[in-house]
Amino acid sequence: MKKINRITFDQNIMGGRPCIRGMRVTVGTIVGLVASGHSKDHILELYPYLEREDITQALRCAAWRADELELPLVT
Template sequence: MNYQDFITIEPGKRGGKPCVRGLRITVYDVLDYLAAGMTPEQIVAEFDYLTLDDIRACLAYAADRERHQLVQGA
């Protein structure tokens, strides 16, 4: 999955945090819902403008950031 097709960063939107497809929902919001126990299907049902691909893109973005942090800190 190429999360770059789904995750956008705009300085004037949500303080420049990474958002899903230019919407006002951040990657952090989606990850927080998952961490709280919501399934991807529940998130999509609650936020009808999100797709399962959006959820996967958030996970891929987070994994990529983590991978880069580990490399820089090594």
């Protein structure tokens, strides 16, 4: 799997939700924009402080998390 080094998790930023480079832009926000049909170029116009690789890694992170399995703990 390629690196996901631009996605951060910090309890003090957006309640620990996955964000892009410690900013208050969540992976969910970017995924939602892409799912709504916005192009990477348009997203970069809306968020000029983001970079194209930020969007790519947000999508990669979302795909990775969607593929995770949650198993109940057995005591």
